[in-house]
Amino acid sequence: MNSDTKLIGSIPDIDIDETLNVEGQYYREGVESGLAQGAADQYRDGLQYGYQTGYQRFLVVGYCKGLWEWWSYKYGDDKEHERIKCHLNQLETYLKEIDNSNDEAVVEKYEKTVIKIRNKIRVIATVLKEPQLAKAIDDVIAIGGQVHLNENPDDMW
């Protein structure tokens, strides 16, 4: 805007297009700042939610992997447990099918594979007369849901 606009009684020399351009420029600058801030905040929120969900969903996978590891260590070379070795090989195959990405198809496969894994764990635990190891899966899943609300939320990120 030039100095003529300060003269009382004269018609201000306002360029409407320029004014709108300036308004638009301020708006666009605001959008850019907002996009960056909104994206950063939401990315962080998404990351935390992803951690929690991934943790909850994979406790059971880890538990079954741990049992496979323990049973393989204990019975892997034992010729009296050929039947168990066969089950353990099948269990290992199922465990290797589990992928930890959040792709839709992968998540769908996860659901089906976890059912097969839990069934196999139940069979092996029954054969070995250790049913408490299969039953404990529910305890393990439960710890994924224990968020203590009375704690300081700032402490959890």
Next chain:
Amino acid sequence: MLDDIWGEGEVSETVELKRRQHKKGYVDGVSQGQTASLQQGFDSGYPTGADLGTRVGRILAILKARGDEDSYKQAIKELGISDVLKSTYFDGDLKVKDGHLLIEHWEKIVKIT
């Protein structure tokens, strides 16, 4: 004096216009930037959470299978979601720090030799 008054007015109008337009744009921008980034963050965090969950589940399995009930109960108490995801174990960018000291501590206890 008139110059001063008009000058200040003009400046404050410009500032106000800038503030108003910037704020409007900022609010729109924040809203536009949210959805896609939330999903991106989730997709990045999920595999890390899955890895932590897998490690904790494995620890519990080995303690339970060994018949070490006291340690198993202690691990259940110490490795709940709010303990494992405590800020202590993450850096400022929420990346896992030092391999996660609490989980590493328990991994040493259940090491199968």
